[in-house]
Amino acid sequence: MGMSTAPSGGKKARPAPAINITPLVDVVLVVLIIFMIVTTMMTRTFALNLPKEDKKDAAPSDTDVKPVVLTVDRAGVIRANQTVLTKAEVKDRVIRMLAAKNQKTLFFDAHDQVPYATAVEVIDLVRAGGVKSIAMLTETVVK
Secondary structure, X not given: OXXXXXXXXXXXXXXXXXXXXXXXXXXHHHHHHHHHHHHHHOOOOOOOOOOOOOOOOOOOOOOOOOOOEEEEOOOOOEEEOOEEEOHHHHHHHHHHHHHHOOOOEEEEEEOOOOOHHHXXXXXXXXXXXXXXXXXXXXXXXXX
């Protein structure tokens, strides 16, 4: 089974080593099945109870609160919701516009032909003004 003896002429017969891997395969398959069963039981779930929405405390509609959108057009003109701004005004005006509308996210859109350096410069100016969250727009929102 585990060993066999090799016939030899006048020498003492020594057992020849032979590895039987059948028990090893059996143990590995049993361990694999145990892990498969245990991992399916380890899935954790939790109950989430959300409060019911009150009709009278509903948030204002999307038409009431328009986001602050900072755009840079092809000519490099910076606009905040159609208001033309110079680079010196960007820091102060944008943060005040966000505070007035009680918003934390500024939406940024640059024309496809605007050089990358110009767009990054405007973003840096806004960050220097104190805006923490800037969302990059991939489709034109403000016409």
